[in-house]
Amino acid sequence: MSESASHTLERQDFDELFGALARRGYTVVGPTVRDQAIVYEEIASSAELPIGWTDEQEAGHYRLRRREDAALFGYNVGPHSWKRYQLPPEVRLWRARRDADGGLTELEPEPRTAPRYAFLGARSCELHAMGILDRVLLGGAHTDPADRARREDVLVIAVQCAQAGNTCFCSSMGTGPTAESGFDIALTEVLEQDRHYFVLEVGSERGGELLGELRHAPAGQHERAAASAAHDRAAAQMGRELDVTDIRDLLYRNLENPRWEEVAERCLSCGNCTMVCPTCFCTSVEDVTDLAGEHVERHQRWDSCFTVDYSHIHGGSVRASTRSRYRQWMTHKLATWIDQFGSSGCVGCGRCIAWCPVGIDITEEARAIRDSEAVGDARP
Ligand code: SF4
Ligand code: SF4
Structure with missing residues (x-):
């Protein structure tokens, strides 16, 4: 942690952050408990944060558990990601009415506005995921002004992980x-016997201006060491590993590996992995009318490469089997994404592992394919 930019903010002063953000016109989105999970929603004070909760995660398993302290950010990641705000699950694109002659009125596009958001509690993997999704949505020659409007002026208050999930x-x-x-601004939460505070690092000019509105103090050696210890603890607890050496070519060499059949026997093709993934971006559009046929709207909705319809082209689906759909998803994440967008499509958040109803684990699948080459099982 940089010494020059480290400051402390005491827990009792934390709500000043909400006041300062509200004065600047920001709508704060942050973690809160709903339906036995930690999700991202609009919040107005620290009382709405998941105080004293942590999450327990394993393949096909997610549970909230009480902590023994009153940490505000003592969990890892839940089913929501910031994708909900970059690419909302459903948006109306336009609407129209029947005119007096029975034709359609001019299409009325949706206003290209978005609230001025402050994202509170973004983890490091999520910052990377936001960057990856930005490259997908905003990096090409033809971008949607609505996607751009949603990302303009977003203020990000990151939280450094002090623990890692399984x-x-x-x-x-x-x-x-x-x-x-x-x-x-990035916060590291520190809980000591008699003190609960945050070590703050400033990452931008407006972060520095925001800090100026909060009661804070320079971080001393003890506080900086406590923050570093928290970061080291998270790194040491990492629950899983994925060997990414040559992974793009490894997967390209193994498009006919029998492991795809094995995983397809378990995969339900439910698409949960794509819904919770912070970088999956497939959408489809749907037109709806009222019963009288007087009003029509076009909606864009999240879709998934696991649905048969998504790969339906004239004559049928080009990915009719679960084997081909799982292979498409995993090879896109870890291989073709690199060719398409210049980086992996996976940030290692583990959501697809925890939220897969049958506990399919992308790290285990990649390892199985790598190991199969070692025993000569690959079918080029
Ligand atoms: S771990 Fe799974 S959910 Fe997370 S980024 Fe990678 S593929 Fe997506
Ligand atoms: S891998 Fe798991 S979450 Fe993804 S489609 Fe198959 S069963 Fe559903």
């Missing part, structure tokens, strides 16, 4: 656990 493997993907850029 399904985390950000260290393998080079995306964490400690955030080094991509934030306006």
Whole structure:
């Protein structure tokens, strides 16, 4: 942690952050408990944060557990990601009415506005995921002004992980656990016997201006060491590993590996992995009318490469089997994404492992394919 930019904020002063953000016109989105999970929603004070909760994650398993302290950010990641705000699950694109002659009125596009968001609690892997999704949505020649409007002026307050979950493997993907850029302010939460405080690192000019509105003090050697110890603890606890050596070519060499059949016997093709993934971006559009046929709207909705319809082209689906759909998803994440967008599509957050109803684990599948080459099982 940089010594020059480290400050402390005491727990009792934490709500000043909400006041300062509200004065600047920000709508704060942060973690809160709903339906027995930690999700991202609009929040107005620290009372709405998941105080004293942690999450327990394993393949096909997610549970909230009480902590023995009152940590505000003592969990890893839940089913939501910031993708909900970069690419909302459903948006109306336009609407129209029947005109007096029975035709359609001019299409009325949706206003291209978005609230001025402050994201509170983004983890290092999530900052990387936001960057990856930005490249997908905003990096091409033809971008949607609505996607751009949603990302303009977003302020990011990151939280450094002080623990890692059993399904985390950000260290393998080079995306964490400690955030080094991509934030306006980064917080490390420290709980000591008689003191609960945050060590703050400023990442931008507006982060510095925001800090100026909070009661803070320079971080001393003890506080900086406590923050570093928290970062080291998270790195040491990493629950899983994924060997990414030559992974793109490894997967390209193994498109006919029998392991795809084995995983397809378990995979339900439910698409949960794509819904929770912070970088999966497939969408489809749907037109709806009212019963009288007077009003029509077009909606864009999240879709998934696991649905048969998604790969339906004239004559049928080009990925009719679960084997081909799982292979498409995993090879896109770890191989073709690199050719398409210049980086892996996976940040190692582990959500797809925890939220897969049958506990399919992308790290285990990649390992099985790698190991199969060692025993000569690959079918080029
Ligand atoms: S593929 Fe899985 S581990 Fe990788 S970013 Fe998506 S949800 Fe996270
Ligand atoms: S891998 Fe798991 S979450 Fe993904 S489609 Fe198959 S069963 Fe569903």
